[in-house]
Amino acid sequence: QPTTAPDSMRAGYGVYANYNLNYHSADFMKLPGVPNCCRGFESGDGNGFTFGVVYVYPLDRTLSIDIRAGYTGYSALLSSREQTVLSVDFAAAPGEFEHRLDASLSSIGIEPLADYRVWRTLSVMAGPRFGFVLSRTYEQREEIVVPTDRGVFPDTQTRTRNVYSGDIPDAGNLQIALLGGLRYEVPLNRER
Numbered sequence: 001q002p003t004t005a006p007d008s009m010r011a012g013y014g015v016y017a018n019y020n021l022n023y024h025s026a027d028f029m030k031l032p033g034v035p036n037c038c039r040g041f042e043s044g045d046g047n048g049f050t051f052g053v054v055y056v057y058p059l060d061r062t063l064s065i066d067i068r069a070g071y072t073g074y075s076a077l078l079s080s081r082e083q084t085v086l087s088v089d090f091a092a093a094p095g096e097f098e099h100r101l102d103a104s105l106s107s108i109g110i111e112p113l114a115d116y117r118v119w120r121t122l123s124v125m126a127g128p129r130f131g132f133v134l135s136r137t138y139e140q141r142e143e144i145v146v147p148t149d150r151g152v153f154p155d156t157q158t159r160t161r162n163v164y165s166g167d168i169p170d171a172g173n174l175q176i177a178l179l180g181g182l183r184y185e186v187p188l189n190r191e192r
Contacts, residue, residue: 018050024076032169038099048073068111096146107131121185131175139165
């Protein structure tokens with residue numbers, strides 16, 4: 001993170017990097033134009049990285065504006081399980097399908113953040129993020145997960161079906177988000 005000395009009015013610049021824990025909330029049954037038998041995707045999670053450059057402009061001794069520009073990865077795996085009854089060895093048996101949608105998502109963007117110093121080198125930050133989407137691809141499949149060793153779909157004669165991949169249809173190019181966080185400054189030398 002960039003550093004300006006506590007009680008200093010100097011501008012600063014630097015680099016930043018984060019490890020992301022991505023949590024997605026969803027409410028859809030399938031991607032437009034992509035066959036799927038799912039009753040609905042509701043949530044998903046994943047991970048990614050964020051990195052970029054930052055410029056800090058102090059307005060007074062406790063408040064500054066941070067202008068950040070960088071890359072963010074916010075991919076996630078959405079899955080949904082469906083209980084069913086299967087025919088196993090010509091007898092009814094409980095079964096379960098898993099619908100999986102693995103979304104690969106990333107963007108580059110700019111973040112104008114208000115940075116309020118609450119104690120010497122500790123600050124709270126908040127502000128918007130305006131991004132341009134770089135990647136928006138998906139991999140989809142439906143798989144029999146119970147029973148684990150037997151059973152196939154009648155239409156494919158395999159344990160999977162509805163296997164598709166490609167660009168997410170009708171995905172937008174722009175991203176707007178609200179950010180918040182904490183920053184702790186670590187000086188690199190005696191002059192900070």
